[in-house]
Amino acid sequence: MSLPVLSRLRFLAAGLGLASVLAACGSGAETTTATDASPAAASPAAGPWTFTDDRGKKIETPKRPARVVAQVGAAAALWDFGVRPVAVFGPHRLKDGTKDPQVGDVDITKVESIGNVWDEFNVEKYISLQPDLLVSGMYAKDALWYVPQKSAATIEQVAPTLGVNLIGMSVPKLIERYGQVAAALGANLDAPEVTAAKARFDAAAAALPTPEAKGLKILVMAGGPEAMWVVNPDDHPDVRYFKELGLDVVVPEKVDDGGYWQTLSWENADTYEADVILVDARTQSMRVEEMRKKPTFAGLPAVKAGQVYQWHAEERYSYQGYANVLEQLRTDLAKAKKL
Template sequence: MPTVPRRTLAAVGVAAAIGVSACGGTAPPPAAAPASGQGTWTWTDDRGKNISLPSRPQRVVAQSGAAAALWDFGVRPVAVFGPHRLKDGGRDPEVGEVDIAKVESIGNVWGEFNVEKYASLRPDLLVAGMYQKNTLWYVPEESVQAVDQIAPSAGVQLSGKPLVEIIERYGQLAAALGADPKAAPVVEAKNRFDAASAALRTLAAARPDLKVMVVTATPDNLYVAYLPDHPDIKYWGELGLNIVHPARPTESEGGFWEVVSWENADKYQADVILVDARTQSMKIEEMAGKPTWAKLPAVRAGQLYPWHAAERYSYLGYAKVMEELKTNLEQARDDVVK
């Protein structure tokens, strides 16, 4: 994913804490059935890496976002790494509905991965998403070799693919790990996702003049999301939402964003602005001190809503995101940009 905010800001060691969806949760699916121990288990991950084990992996360790997605599909990791526990001890939204009291922690912030503890857990498989090709999210570069010697890893590509395809990929991996794809909570979550998609499509058709922009920020710059590189935003555009976005991203960012100085923060204007809700992104109240930002139509109209940039790729996760988005957009005016 982008150097900002998913990489550079994370690198300073600040754990992400995206806003909690306004919608209620769904009871988690049952844990995956135990492996029979018969035959071999094989999987080809999104790096093209072929994994072959004597039996189906039982002890799975996963990056928090991957753990959250797998959990919704019925897999119960034994440990997680990446943002999962807030400073007050509560569950970080990035880890979804994972019961953090029942899983081990081998790292909670960027650059933190306890290789010794990982080895002591006797893992069968490590699972992590990948924003950059062949790079497992939250596995420190200096630890990759050691981690690879302990257990095989499976990477799931999170950029350059459609939202639904990424969700389905996690579902396929969960099924390969023994989860039941027809379990009632999984089916209910899929139906909820489809209903939320249809509702957002209906809203978009009824409100074609409602302009929506997605941003994140640092004290130095505003980052405007480039629609094609964000699976969720691209999906909303396909549903018909009028997304204001750059024609091309800033080259130095490797995609994902156009970097705009605060002096030029009015380059793009929209009726609604979705603001990165993670902790490493600048807060709305902090951005209010930037004069050009304060003059934007959406800011003046108070039409600022959260963007859950680190949502897990599951039907349940994005059903809740789209339900919240629809609720927010329904109350928004579409005439604030003159």
């Protein structure tokens, strides 16, 4: 494997793009969708509990799981619905000790950490927590996000696992699915904070696009030292939703074999015309100020016009999370103009 491919793999391993590697190197089977699985209603805490996840796997436990461990994306969504995991894994603490935005409103001082970066999962600590259930999203069939393949068999033996499919779905459906999981775990979906967040989300969605924003061509991307990646909207639930709302998002002409992106060298940064560029805001992605050191990126009309804004690539799938995203997107697009 050449050095450029290794470098790309390191970048992708820290974020959504690794799913393309997983999909390419995995079983090769098609992903299921949330609509393929039977929604589960909440079960009484004292009685038998069942739930069918998006792998088609029927989970059965003597009582409703109370000690839930979750990947940070799932943990953040469940937290907003009222479920309080006992532990999280995946990016939740930055180098300075503050919260990683990916963990949302989860109080990281009140949950245990069993891993903070890719391929880090403390199995011994996980066992010691005596979990009832592990919850994670899936960017490839049967591959629980941030659960290391080398430890997957052991982790599966400790407690049941529940996977939520994140591919081929739009944001509202994913939020609804996490709501179903939360309800099955005892959350009250009619709680005032949940209904208020939904009303805010609905209002934010209805406000997009403005007439001005409809005329803007939007490029969504991430960057690394040796290449940039243009988002394929169909493979990213949030960007797919932006399109559904009526925004004009660039669709790459040639998507990588594993999906998700089209990889471009920095020399070809001008492949697609755009009035606005949304850049991956995760900590593992190259910062915009670093990208501006690439002459071809710095020369793009949107960059010269200052119309480069953040894209929160792994925002939690809750009404709170995406109300924030849609409101900020509307604010950013209101500052932009057709170039």
